[in-house]
Amino acid sequence: MSQEVVISVLTPDRVGLIAGVTQAIYAAGGNICAISQTVLQGYFTIILIAAVPDECTPEQLQKAVEASGRAGELSVLVRPRRRGALPMGPMPSGDRFVLTMSGRDQPGLLARIAAYLASRGINIEDLAAHTDGGRFLLMGELTLPAREDVRQVYIDLEALVPTPDAVVTLQHINVFVATTEIGFRHRSVLSPRACSERKTY
Amino acid sequence: MLRTEDILSTIRMVRQEHLDVRTVTLGVNILDCASPDITQACEKVRQKLRRCAMRLVPVCDDLSAKYGIPIVNKRLAVSPLSAVGAAHGEAGLLQLARALDAACEETRIDLVGGFTALVQKGFTEGDHALLRSLPRVLAETQHVCASVNVASTKAGINMDAVLLMGELLREIAHATAAQDGFGCAKLVIFANIPEDNPFMAGAYLGAGEPECVVNIGVSGPGVIRRALERALQAHQQLDLGAIAEEIKTTAFRVTRVGELIGREVAEALGAEFGIVDLSLAPTPTPGDSVGEILQVMGIAAIGAPGTTAALALLNDAVKKGGLFASSSVGGLSGAFIPVSEDSALGAAAAAGHLSLEKLEAMTSVCSVGLDMIAVPGDTDARTLAALIADEMAIGVMNNKTTAVRIIPVPGKRAGERVSFGGLFGGSTIMPVRECGAARAFVERGGRIPAPLHSLTN
Numbered sequence: 001m002s003q004e005v006v007i008s009v010l011t012p013d014r015v016g017l018i019a020g021v022t023q024a025i026y027a028a029g030g031n032i033c034a035i036s037q038t039v040l041q042g043y044f045t046i047i048l049i050a051a052v053p054d055e056c057t058p059e060q061l062q063k064a065v066e067a068s069g070r071a072g073e074l075s076v077l078v079r080p081r082r083r084g085a086l087p088m089g090p091m092p093s094g095d096r097f098v099l100t101m102s103g104r105d106q107p108g109l110l111a112r113i114a115a116y117l118a119s120r121g122i123n124i125e126d127l128a129a130h131t132d133g134g135r136f137l138l139m140g141e142l143t144l145p146a147r148e149d150v151r152q153v154y155i156d157l158e159a160l161v162p163t164p165d166a167v168v169t170l171q172h173i174n175v176f177v178a179t180t181e182i183g184f185r186h187r188s189v190l191s192p193r194a195c196s197e198r199k200t201y
Numbered sequence: 202m203l204r205t206e207d208i209l210s211t212i213r214m215v216r217q218e219h220l221d222v223r224t225v226t227l228g229v230n231i232l233d234c235a236s237p238d239i240t241q242a243c244e245k246v247r248q249k250l251r252r253c254a255m256r257l258v259p260v261c262d263d264l265s266a267k268y269g270i271p272i273v274n275k276r277l278a279v280s281p282l283s284a285v286g287a288a289h290g291e292a293g294l295l296q297l298a299r300a301l302d303a304a305c306e307e308t309r310i311d312l313v314g315g316f317t318a319l320v321q322k323g324f325t326e327g328d329h330a331l332l333r334s335l336p337r338v339l340a341e342t343q344h345v346c347a348s349v350n351v352a353s354t355k356a357g358i359n360m361d362a363v364l365l366m367g368e369l370l371r372e373i374a375h376a377t378a379a380q381d382g383f384g385c386a387k388l389v390i391f392a393n394i395p396e397d398n399p400f401m402a403g404a405y406l407g408a409g410e411p412e413c414v415v416n417i418g419v420s421g422p423g424v425i426r427r428a429l430e431r432a433l434q435a436h437q438q439l440d441l442g443a444i445a446e447e448i449k450t451t452a453f454r455v456t457r458v459g460e461l462i463g464r465e466v467a468e469a470l471g472a473e474f475g476i477v478d479l480s481l482a483p484t485p486t487p488g489d490s491v492g493e494i495l496q497v498m499g500i501a502a503i504g505a506p507g508t509t510a511a512l513a514l515l516n517d518a519v520k521k522g523g524l525f526a527s528s529s530v531g532g533l534s535g536a537f538i539p540v541s542e543d544s545a546l547g548a549a550a551a552a553g554h555l556s557l558e559k560l561e562a563m564t565s566v567c568s569v570g571l572d573m574i575a576v577p578g579d580t581d582a583r584t585l586a587a588l589i590a591d592e593m594a595i596g597v598m599n600n601k602t603t604a605v606r607i608i609p610v611p612g613k614r615a616g617e618r619v620s621f622g623g624l625f626g627g628s629t630i631m632p633v634r635e636c637g638a639a640r641a642f643v644e645r646g647g648r649i650p651a652p653l654h655s656l657t658n
Binding site: 095098100128139141150151154167169170171172173174175176177178179180 | 203204205207208209210211212214215216266267268269270454457458460461
């Protein structure tokens with residue numbers, strides 16, 4: 001029998017980190033199911049899900065992964081993965097939009113944006129931001145509930161960054177997919193109902 | 202997964218390079234509106250256009266907000282009025298034109314095309330009536346655009362029609378003399394007219410088209426100009442092959458945006474999706490000019506030797522990029538060179554670099570033809586007919602669409618300025634050489650036979 005665990009690792013970046021972490025999991029009898037890793041301004045972070053034998057406790061696995069680095073180098077967290085429903089609220093269904101914002105950096109700006117999005121039930125699916133010379137650039141993917149008026153959301157977001165040089169864009173993700181992916185086909189091309197329902201004029 | 206650079210690149214195309222959808226044109230079949238009673242026919246036309254097109258503008262506005270892409274024009278293309286109104290003569294056709302005009306007002310649509318006659322092989326009674334009605338229709342309506350197909354590769358050139366169009370151009374110019382002959386800007390004379398063209402003034406719904414169909418005209422030339430400028434800044438020694446590649450890549454992305462929006466408009470309206478027209482359509486706004494692309498490529502004076510080759514490169518690369526992006530390409534799909542609507546071409550004409558003869562040569566490698574060219578108001582009908590005949594010959598012999606949209610400006614001479622306003626722009630009136638010298642030729646009438654290569658079956 002095996003159990004699934006969630007493992008996260010945070011550390012300053014260097015060559016060989018993933019090799020060390022994955023080797024430690026393998027040596028503990030584990031198999032990696034999913035992985036996401038990024039480096040942000042020199043800091044390495046990874047989250048992964050692994051199936052490990054029942055007799056391997058999270059504490060043992062945490063020690064094994066920590067031991068793959070130098071003494072005190074890795075901050076490791078291991079938690080059993082909860083089976084069944086996750087303890088979260090209902091996730092919105094709707095279309096995916098790409099938000100970009102740039103302008104003069106202000107403390108609390110991201111908190112205001114995130115609070116506004118949360119208040120409208122808009123989920124942040126992916127987010128990246130950085131500052132450079134007093135300016136910020138934020139880019140994220142959002143799921144807008146179907147009831148939301150994209151024009152109003154855009155107006156509200158623009159009002160959150162009131163500096164004159166601020167630029168906000170909010171566009172459906174299909175524009176970016178269409179302009180960058182060679183194999184893109186709009187859903188209506190393949191939709192069988194497109195033929196049967198087109199007689200309503 | 203989307204890359205940050207790709208997202209920023211697309212956003213730059215929209216915000217800084219004016220990527221837009223130039224026109225969403227809804228084609229509507231109105232042949233079923235024909236009626237022995239003209240009042241009833243007009244009412245049927247209005248009702249059908251209301252039913253099919255009332256949601257066009259709001260749907261386009263919603264999609265424009267959703268995708269963050271401006272949709273500049275929302276237009277209608279209808280079945281040829283020469284068929285719909287064939288039984289009602291000149292007066293009836295004028296009434297039908299007014300019904301189209303009213304439908305545009307009701308649906309907040311910019312222009313409607315389809316006041317059209319197809320006379321490449323001869324005239325019907327309906328065609329004659331439509332042609333006779335043109336001066337009043339183009340003078341007395343705001344939104345109606347007309348087109349006349351006088352030639353095709355299969356049929357040859359109907360020189361009787363060509364001569365008649367020369368005469369009509371003068372009549373239309375006089376009927377709209379207070380607007381510097383502006384009525385002529387709403388009339389296109391074609392060889393090989395396309396049945397799915399979304400651009401005005403030449404749009405109409407062809408015989409093989411669906412009941413209700415959405416055709417898209419993609420963005421203007423500003424995006425391609427900026428892409429070339431950026432590429433040349435990064436690599437100053439780019440050769441012409443690399444320039445063509447850059448144009449292809451940009452055309453690919455522009456076309457994809459057009460198809461994305463076109464399919465969704467069609468779905469929302471319950472219509473068929475037709476085609477994306479890849480034509481680069483300039484506007485008078487500096488930065489949105491086909492001429493400026495040629496300048497970026499290295500043609501300092503548009504009209505100088507080399508201009509035609511540069512235009513051929515541009516036209517071909519746009520088509521290749523667009524065809525890779527979409528399997529539904531149609532309409533005219535080439536670079537437009539409308540002199541009054543393109544600031545750089547207008548400037549070249551004013552400076553004397555660009556002549557009618559050079560423009561004619563350029564039309565052999567692009568679409569559409571002699572477009573939005575102001576000529577002296579005293580240019581005689583035979584000379585106008587001869588200009589039309591030359592352009593038709595290029596289309597017929599090269600198996601491509603060509604067109605003439607030429608405006609004799611009443612009371613004005615070569616070198617004077619004329620302004621039509623808005624997207625129609627303005628330009629210096631271009632001289633026409635050797636006026637009257639082809640009089641005997643065009644007066645012979647008849648039909649220039651179809652070329653040998655029309656016999657393909």
